[in-house]
Amino acid sequence: MSTQQRRRVLLAILTVPLVLASACGGGGGESGGGGGDGGTVELTLAHSYTEQQPQHRCGAQVIADEVAAANVGLTIQVFPASQLGGDADRIQSVISGDIDMDIQGASALGAVHEPMSVVDAAYAFDDGEHLARFFASDASKELTDGFAEATGVTVLGAWSAGARHFTANQPIRTPEDLANLRMRFPNSPQFLMNAAALGANATEVAYEELYLALQQGIVDGQENPIVNIASQNLGEVQDYLSLSGHQENSNLILVGPRWNELSPPQQEALSKAVEKAVAQVPGCVEEDEARLLEEWRSSGEFQIVEDVDVAAFRAKVEPYLRANLSPEQLAVYEAIRGSAA
Template sequence: MTRHPHPTLRRRRAALTLAAAAPLLAASACGGGGDGDSVEITLAHSYTEDQPQHRCGAQVIADAVADADAGMTVEIFSNSELGGDADRISSVVSGDVDIDIQGASGLGAVYEPVSVLDAAYAFDDADHLARYFESEPAEELIEAFADEAGIRTLGAWSAGMRHFTANQEIREPADLEGLRMRFPNSSQFLLNAEALGADATEVAYEELFLALQQGTVEGQENPIVNVDAVSLDEVQDFISLSSHQANSNLVVIGGVWEELNEEQQQVLSDAVATAVEEVPGCVEEDEQELLEGWSSGDEMQVVDDVDVEAFRSQADEFLRANFNEEQLAVYEGIRESAQ
């Protein structure tokens, strides 16, 4: 298979090659040599290195692969270094990027039914998401995704529930009326906005702080760890704990999977499984620390008496009425796994 690395990867690999050339040639001249070439796996994501998705996810995967010593290494490119979500998933399909940690809505660009994983109130919590991915409906969805897009899903985790922030409390759907709320530019997120009763404005995540500071938008929704990562507590007065969406992350791999031997495939699968176990706990610890800090400080007030059931019932009715047959089947499979 011919692979064409992302320009950033080409530049970095060229530098590494030049730096390593002299000692390698010297070793060759002396008759030395290794046991074979090591497979270099590129792993990309959009999170900062301080966030649990990196610390307890991507880094755990890379470390576990290194410890296994199976002739394989994982190089991480964080903070959207290899492009935004839409760019990276295209790069996985083309083979320019090997592994991506991606939200379900981003994956919907290559297989639309997967985006339903990001539907408002589809999942009750992180445990529900974990149960679903052990179910038969999830297996069928992931197999169909692989067949359609040529991308294998190695694992999935919740990186926290998404909540509203604004300069006023949001306790019920009526509180969203008249507010310009930022939502990501994806069909499922925009459908969620309608379902929740929000007036959606599309703003790139990288531009969100400035948009809130300048009043282009008045509020937004994100997991707690993302709110902290881009310092939204500096430009928002309230975080309302609506828990309206599980922030799903799927670990997906492209055609390089077929280049790995059985041992390497097992090592990589086990490494991802370890990260899947660790990320939710890391997220929860970070969330607790942040909420305690906000509750005791002056920057952002925590609203913990949101009428979640009012939002949930409104969203469920709207989504069931507006999903197509294939989307509705995925949604119902998720809801059936709730306890």
């Protein structure tokens, strides 16, 4: 069964209880009326991470649990591991209302609103706290309002799931070390711009095919946050992990048109649930990263390269971005840098 077919089947199944609840309500009004007629509104929440990763454990699952505990006639059904499609497919499904909520990286969102992609620009943020602070402040309002106007999708919050780092079969300490390596980057305009800015020779490989591509030597290295590197077992096919921290791995929590159908108490409960998840995910990521780095140091699965010349990478990246971002994108970049501590 294809991804599209599986998604249609899952959504059809989820629709049945909503239809039955509406039929039994006897004139209870709109579907988002807060459950006052005894019915419950159920939202679908999709993402691409495994159930073991902090984006699910401390993010999506916390949102679902907190909403259920609020007892406002609202529940959330979580579909992890790209069960409802890949990132590009899911954002279109959120816009159309086929999926109610999603957790997405900013680069994928750039396909439907280009300025959003800048959130994933190399070294745009100083760290994860900077990213969280930006989205919690008025500095992000023009960006998120523009995204909502263009797509009908509301950004409820954002977190960083850790910084992205390089792996390869040789250490990467300076931009010059990337010169002769074929480095896998995700296939999105912002990631490919980042590769050029960093001095990397980008090769596009699907995330699901990354392990095999490294094993077979199709690519020499790649970049990902530590929790993703672990989930893909890349230590089996790569020798060095170079802590470049060249990009914060963004996750935005989105809700589509169903947001406008929810009652004020339901909207408040969902917003508070997202706030709690946004507060918890970075700590969970930090704990996972510390544990994994210690395990890799002890086992020798990775040689950890800590003396990366981050200043040299930053000095190379910023002028490239300023010269190649569109005026609208550059305004977002300026707002992000202006919110740095």
